[in-house]
Amino acid sequence: MKLGKILSTLFFWIVGIVTIAPFVVIAGVSVNERKSLTFPPEGFNLGWYGDLFLDPEWREPLLTSLTIAICASLLAVLIAFPVAWFNWRYRTGFGKLVAGLGAMPFLLPPVITAMGFLTFFIILGYYGEFWTVVVAHAIFLVTLPLVSLSLGFEDIDTSLVEASRSMGASEATVLRTVVMPMIRPYVISGFCFVFVISLNEYIIAVMTVGAVFETLPMKIFNALRYGYTPVMAAASVVFVASTVLIFSLVAAFSDLPKLLGARSK
Amino acid sequence: AGEPLKVGVYGGYFQDSFDSFVYPEFTKATGIEIESIAVPTGEAWLIQLQQAARAKRAPADVSMMATVSIMRGMRTGLWATLDEAAMPNVSNILPTLINRYDDGGLAAVGAVSWYITVATNTDSFPEPIGSWAELWEPKYADSLGLLALVSNSYLLEITAKTFFGGTDYLSSDETIREVLGKVAELKPNTRLWYRDEAQFEQALKSGEIPIGQYYHDVTGLAAADGFPVRSNFPKEGGLRESGNWAVAGVSEKIEEAQVFIDYMSQPSVQAMLARNLGTAPNVARESMDLTDEEFAAVSSEIAPVIPRYDLHFERTDWLNQIWAEMLQA
Amino acid sequence: MSGLIVENVDKFYGNVQALSDISLTVDNGQFVCLLGPSGCGKTSLLRIVAGLEDPSAGRIVLDGSDITTTPAHKRDFGMVFQSLALFPHLTVGDNIAYPLAIRGVPKDKRRAEVERLLELVHLPGKADRAITQLSGGQRQRVAIARALIMQPKLFLLDEPMSALDAKLRETMQVEVKRLQRSLGVTSLLVTHDQREAMTTADLVVVMSEGKIQQVAPPIEIYRNPANAFVADFIGITNLIAGRIEGGRFEGPGGALALPGAKSGIATLSIRPEDIALAPQAGPDTLTGTVTFVRHLGATTEISVDTGNADEKDLTVSLPGRTHCPFEVGDTAHLSVDPASVVVLG
Amino acid sequence: MSGLIVENVDKFYGNVQALSDISLTVDNGQFVCLLGPSGCGKTSLLRIVAGLEDPSAGRIVLDGSDITTTPAHKRDFGMVFQSLALFPHLTVGDNIAYPLAIRGVPKDKRRAEVERLLELVHLPGKADRAITQLSGGQRQRVAIARALIMQPKLFLLDEPMSALDAKLRETMQVEVKRLQRSLGVTSLLVTHDQREAMTTADLVVVMSEGKIQQVAPPIEIYRNPANAFVADFIGITNLIAGRIEGGRFEGPGGALALPGAKSGIATLSIRPEDIALAPQAGPDTLTGTVTFVRHLGATTEISVDTGNADEKDLTVSLPGRTHCPFEVGDTAHLSVDPASVVVLG
Amino acid sequence: MIQSRPRTPLGYLPILLPAFALIAFYIVPFGSMVGMSFFHNLGGGAYEQVFTLENYARLVSPFFLSVLGTSFEVAFLVALFAIVIGFPFTYLLVNARRGTQVFWLIVMLSVLSLSEAIIGFAWSTLLSRTAGIGVLFEALGLTEKAQSYAPSLGAVLAGVTYIAMPYAVLLLYPILSRIEPDIEQASRTLGASPLRAFFNVIVPMHRTPIVVSFVMIFVFTLGSYLLPQILGRPTNWTLSVVISDQALLQSNMPFAAALSIFLMTVTILLVLLVTLINRKGAKA
Numbered sequence A: 001m002k003l004g005k006i007l008s009t010l011f012f013w014i015v016g017i018v019t020i021a022p023f024v025v026i027a028g029v030s031v032n033e034r035k036s037l038t039f040p041p042e043g044f045n046l047g048w049y050g051d052l053f054l055d056p057e058w059r060e061p062l063l064t065s066l067t068i069a070i071c072a073s074l075l076a077v078l079i080a081f082p083v084a085w086f087n088w089r090y091r092t093g094f095g096k097l098v099a100g101l102g103a104m105p106f107l108l109p110p111v112i113t114a115m116g117f118l119t120f121f122i123i124l125g126y127y128g129e130f131w132t133v134v135v136a137h138a139i140f141l142v143t144l145p146l147v148s149l150s151l152g153f154e155d156i157d158t159s160l161v162e163a164s165r166s167m168g169a170s171e172a173t174v175l176r177t178v179v180m181p182m183i184r185p186y187v188i189s190g191f192c193f194v195f196v197i198s199l200n201e202y203i204i205a206v207m208t209v210g211a212v213f214e215t216l217p218m219k220i221f222n223a224l225r226y227g228y229t230p231v232m233a234a235a236s237v238v239f240v241a242s243t244v245l246i247f248s249l250v251a252a253f254s255d256l257p258k259l260l261g262a263r264s265k
Numbered sequence B: 001a002g003e004p005l006k007v008g009v010y011g012g013y014f015q016d017s018f019d020s021f022v023y024p025e026f027t028k029a030t031g032i033e034i035e036s037i038a039v040p041t042g043e044a045w046l047i048q049l050q051q052a053a054r055a056k057r058a059p060a061d062v063s064m065m066a067t068v069s070i071m072r073g074m075r076t077g078l079w080a081t082l083d084e085a086a087m088p089n090v091s092n093i094l095p096t097l098i099n100r101y102d103d104g105g106l107a108a109v110g111a112v113s114w115y116i117t118v119a120t121n122t123d124s125f126p127e128p129i130g131s132w133a134e135l136w137e138p139k140y141a142d143s144l145g146l147l148a149l150v151s152n153s154y155l156l157e158i159t160a161k162t163f164f165g166g167t168d169y170l171s172s173d174e175t176i177r178e179v180l181g182k183v184a185e186l187k188p189n190t191r192l193w194y195r196d197e198a199q200f201e202q203a204l205k206s207g208e209i210p211i212g213q214y215y216h217d218v219t220g221l222a223a224a225d226g227f228p229v230r231s232n233f234p235k236e237g238g239l240r241e242s243g244n245w246a247v248a249g250v251s252e253k254i255e256e257a258q259v260f261i262d263y264m265s266q267p268s269v270q271a272m273l274a275r276n277l278g279t280a281p282n283v284a285r286e287s288m289d290l291t292d293e294e295f296a297a298v299s300s301e302i303a304p305v306i307p308r309y310d311l312h313f314e315r316t317d318w319l320n321q322i323w324a325e326m327l328q329a
Numbered sequence C, D: 001m002s003g004l005i006v007e008n009v010d011k012f013y014g015n016v017q018a019l020s021d022i023s024l025t026v027d028n029g030q031f032v033c034l035l036g037p038s039g040c041g042k043t044s045l046l047r048i049v050a051g052l053e054d055p056s057a058g059r060i061v062l063d064g065s066d067i068t069t070t071p072a073h074k075r076d077f078g079m080v081f082q083s084l085a086l087f088p089h090l091t092v093g094d095n096i097a098y099p100l101a102i103r104g105v106p107k108d109k110r111r112a113e114v115e116r117l118l119e120l121v122h123l124p125g126k127a128d129r130a131i132t133q134l135s136g137g138q139r140q141r142v143a144i145a146r147a148l149i150m151q152p153k154l155f156l157l158d159e160p161m162s163a164l165d166a167k168l169r170e171t172m173q174v175e176v177k178r179l180q181r182s183l184g185v186t187s188l189l190v191t192h193d194q195r196e197a198m199t200t201a202d203l204v205v206v207m208s209e210g211k212i213q214q215v216a217p218p219i220e221i222y223r224n225p226a227n228a229f230v231a232d233f234i235g236i237t238n239l240i241a242g243r244i245e246g247g248r249f250e251g252p253g254g255a256l257a258l259p260g261a262k263s264g265i266a267t268l269s270i271r272p273e274d275i276a277l278a279p280q281a282g283p284d285t286l287t288g289t290v291t292f293v294r295h296l297g298a299t300t301e302i303s304v305d306t307g308n309a310d311e312k313d314l315t316v317s318l319p320g321r322t323h324c325p326f327e328v329g330d331t332a333h334l335s336v337d338p339a340s341v342v343v344l345g
Numbered sequence E: 001m002i003q004s005r006p007r008t009p010l011g012y013l014p015i016l017l018p019a020f021a022l023i024a025f026y027i028v029p030f031g032s033m034v035g036m037s038f039f040h041n042l043g044g045g046a047y048e049q050v051f052t053l054e055n056y057a058r059l060v061s062p063f064f065l066s067v068l069g070t071s072f073e074v075a076f077l078v079a080l081f082a083i084v085i086g087f088p089f090t091y092l093l094v095n096a097r098r099g100t101q102v103f104w105l106i107v108m109l110s111v112l113s114l115s116e117a118i119i120g121f122a123w124s125t126l127l128s129r130t131a132g133i134g135v136l137f138e139a140l141g142l143t144e145k146a147q148s149y150a151p152s153l154g155a156v157l158a159g160v161t162y163i164a165m166p167y168a169v170l171l172l173y174p175i176l177s178r179i180e181p182d183i184e185q186a187s188r189t190l191g192a193s194p195l196r197a198f199f200n201v202i203v204p205m206h207r208t209p210i211v212v213s214f215v216m217i218f219v220f221t222l223g224s225y226l227l228p229q230i231l232g233r234p235t236n237w238t239l240s241v242v243i244s245d246q247a248l249l250q251s252n253m254p255f256a257a258a259l260s261i262f263l264m265t266v267t268i269l270l271v272l273l274v275t276l277i278n279r280k281g282a283k284a
């Protein structure tokens, strides 16, 4: 029993350390004194973080990515919410079909989805328009809020709805006074998931608007191609930090394990 | 004059340099305002321009594009035919860097050029490499970094020049395959087939990969920064590649665009680019006031290897296919 | 025509028939319990009355008007759910005031009503608590208060006590009954706990497999079950199949005198407390082997194998202090007071 | 020294003390029930015995050897979990044979053993069924068979019956008891159902808040509870606080003769069935107002408010056929047989 | 109040809009890609809308089959590693304290927030001779001289597995967190050591989720495109690399579309096969 315990603890920590190692490299690289991605870092300089926000070279892609991520996650939630709600409220084959459709984009290799969007927008003649990447991301990632909202709706005791009906609430009143307050954390978490992944998505963004707009992942990749700079590491560190912050807040204000599907304890 | 002239150059280092050294001077000289547009490498920009052309829009009036892209655009008549009379300075540009429609109409003018040469880490190899042929030597096993695409490494041309007497040798499927066979012999020596410049640059600087083909200007800048690297022109010559100015056919600012191209074609401007961007000038050496040292930093008197653009243009799929088969076998 | 009338209601879920031809009349002010085993259709019937489910056939009439198609939120009934269905995001007060809030009743009026209801359910001053700060019994009261605040025409309860522990359940049953009596509200309670039904109901409706088996006051149901199902379901009973001939019953284990009983094949229902130990075998005793003895304290239960059908041993219940003279394996002789025997079809 | 000895066991979860100073001796072959309200530490104790949890202090001794640090899988106990914990990916037979399989017993031997166990739990021929194809009671039996196949030194059961419905539960209780008796295996059963404890146990251990309150045979626990907690927890009781002076008890509602009882402040525990109706007030009667009447069939329970502490009305239980002469609000006089009264501290 | 369907057709309105969005922006794009794969490529991003099978004809070559083989090899190994590492890791995680769980879940989500490019960079640094584990191994005396471990198949696998790990953990987490602790404890009281209980009960019990997660990670990994380029040699480049090269560098849209459909078809067939085998196995 003791040996098994030691082995499993050891295994857990090795996996943990390997998972964290790249973060250490990236954080280390981001504070290099000179404009080079040396690891371990030589010297110490936080100026690269300033560049991320001040240098238009980096600020523009950052803003582009943020805009795309916010719009895409809003759109994804807007698409997913009625589907999840409908499937919770009714048991129809059609509803299930739509939900299944919503799960598909995430289940295929993203390159294929990206190719689909590329050909589609080229044929339509909208190739390179800003909204195309928003739509593409929203559709590609709609699975995530769909799952989190479905979990959330499943968690709403239907008798709450019935209780409110029996007390005189119309369908709309139920939605406003009972469903919305209870589903809110799931809406937020669905939003957060799309936001984080959209912010870092590369291939679909490249294939839809790569020629016109530069998103931060493209910028990072291009930095990798055309001249390493610690700013790209700084950008990643900022992203990781925001992710940690976002999900720590989610964890603080609701139940993160449950949002990720764990049995509530 | 209302809208500014939209000029697109490769995003990043290029665009930065143009923004700080070129456009302000140009505006000062001509009064024409410029809006700077970032252009991606590869063909994405071409597709973008074509899409826009269908909608009669021009995301940029003037764009800097690789030669093969220029040729592709010419095929669909994407570029405006330029008026040479309006651009007296264009006559300075080396004739090989001028692209014309079949009817002789001027489609594109060479903008800047750069060289791909042999770069080494001087800690590992203190002696310069004298010939491309050395790359084939067994002592460099698993230590080269080479560009991964047939369309950006131009190893077919380099190999043809080095071992088969010149790029003209690439005249038939058989000879191309023969040259490709020679390129394939590089595989045991190649540690990294890189797609991304910086990926190799980092490895070169650190000595992780001590030798390979690389951009002469970039290596020079790194050396100037104190890194233990060197680029030198092999005796067969460096590979010279260039970017070209072309004007979108749907542009409503063709006249301003011609003023811009004319301005850029002046020897003095070319010299200025060489000093500040490290690009190789597109005009005759004599017409400029570059010192020997300045010239050597960006170019060489040795006759360059010129890419077989015709081949890359006409046989794209086939070349890529046999190249990929060679590489990934 | 005042009161609730359920007329020939059927309910199908897909192919499953949950209710078949249910008819029931509830007078105003009556407390009616729907009692039956799990899956017999109690909840379905209650939900149809509440308007949460549509009947597949039949009508629901309230005070003379047909409400079959009136949607739930326009029926003005009060309902208490098994899960209580308190809104976790609202305070106690806001939960109780919810029906008023969605009708736009002003705040101070709501406040006053909430206080009144909290008094009624013995929770004064708890309006600002969160639901999670209440114990199970207190939540129960909140749910009841919420259902009653609109002075509903009908008060519906679906196993509201089943999540509480035994002692609390009994207390709540008594309170619900008292409350209902004092308000005079017509009530319909679903339960599968016969003790609960006996405690609260004026009228018990025993259901099984979607059908009504018997409608009668509690003690009547216990003493005169309409059929074997009711007899077996309400309390513990011994069902003995045999033959009646000339006022005597002959069955497994012996015979009993049943003066005046109709001749023919019959099943007797005999309550365990109506069986006594006989000192020895006689003409009117049943004889069998003791298979198990439970000393439960208040009573002692003895299982006696008389060769009854389905290996159903007879259960005899002796009052707590009675000495049980048996060990497992002993032979026991049992006598029964003929007056307590119910003869079923 | 044979049997199981639990010595001064403490258990902390973080700061929560789940068990404090538990000591208990179980003789070989005995059936012991741990009985107590939810959260009193029953499961914790059982899991410590099973080796699934380490005690914070104290020792576990089995047949003279200290097994406190022996890991669970080396104790050779059989355990039945509340959730049953059957392996869903294995058939009935493979579930039962699991302990044999991991010990490398050959297949045909396993097969034979499984058949034997299935016979024992009345499930012959079900070896190839999937777990999902069984009913609740059948799964129960499989879990028991699996726990018994290794002929365990100790048979541990953590509320194994609580998921079953009332009738099935009673059947299973009787079966478990019979099985245990026939195999003679020392058993420890956790339950919070006193009826279950009374039915199965040779010895009942009543626990509360991590401490043992009383250890005694079932009927003893009912008749002679050691303290008010036990009296109140086991069955229904009336606790009446008052004063004893010269063999007479004076309390709310009246007085009772208690010849020979020690003088001083005392609490009486009187079972409802030990209270009788008195025709009129007398020197040894309690008097109060009837507040509620429950006609339960087998008995009739009357609540009488005698001014007892905490508004605890006295409960009187009359045998089923007794006519209840009262309505709510009437005055009732109650008499008690002194022999049945338990005087607590 | 769960109903089988809305009372009036109007009740379908809320789902019609999303349904329309999904069809217009997922099914139709998909269809347009299928259509595109039959067009004739003119080069330079131009194509002719005539029906041709030439793109598919070009596909049928030993070269593309071998690239497909490489893709599947990478995806298979990555899915295998991700499950073999991710399953026990997740199992330990769900049994850890709540705080520990939240911490590692956030770490996993943070991995998702790293751009693939930067992960490629980080791993190439970690596997390099000059700054990575090579130095560590040398210091530990495991190797005589620091070595470089990238580019190589191993490096690709490490990098892609790293990306797949959060998915594996997030896929398995909800399932494993639903295990009754009783199950493992029951097997222990029945004589299995914890390690044995894990392999004997927990793993076989989750056969189906394991297969499903495996397939999902497999498919997800087929799409990886940056890491094989950054961490691999040309022989490790996957079909996704070829597809994006065709689309972005060679501007051969019809052929890129045909390659995508080829990849997708083979993937779906493979997934069906695995599902079928699993179902058979589960029954047996």
Ligand SMILES: Nc1ncnc2c1ncn2[C@@H]1O[C@H](COP(=O)(O)OP(=O)(O)OP(=O)(O)O)[C@@H](O)[C@H]1O
Residues within 6 Å of the ligand: C013, C014, C016, C017, C018, C036, C037, C038, C039, C040, C041, C042, C043, C044, C045, C192
């Ligand atoms: N929404 C539904 N869909 C399909 N069948 C249902 C549905 N609701 C109930 N049933 C079925 O109808 C029958 C009656 O169910 P109902 O809930 O009314 O029983 P119940 O008497 O309330 O049982 P319980 O005591 O378990 O609550 C059952 O067979 C049940 O399975």
Ligand SMILES: Nc1ncnc2c1ncn2[C@@H]1O[C@H](COP(=O)(O)OP(=O)(O)OP(=O)(O)O)[C@@H](O)[C@H]1O
Residues within 6 Å of the ligand: D013, D014, D016, D017, D018, D036, D037, D038, D039, D040, D041, D042, D043, D044, D045, D192
């Ligand atoms: N793993 C644990 N961590 C923290 N506290 C625990 C844990 N297990 C039990 N407890 C606490 O220890 C006390 C005793 O719990 P235990 O499960 O032994 O009670 P129980 O008598 O079995 O109750 P029940 O009848 O509800 O099963 C309770 O207060 C419980 O909250």
Ligand SMILES: [Mg+2]
Residues within 6 Å of the ligand: C042, C043, C044
């Ligand atoms: Mg019900």
Ligand SMILES: [Mg+2]
Residues within 6 Å of the ligand: D042, D043, D044
């Ligand atoms: Mg317990």
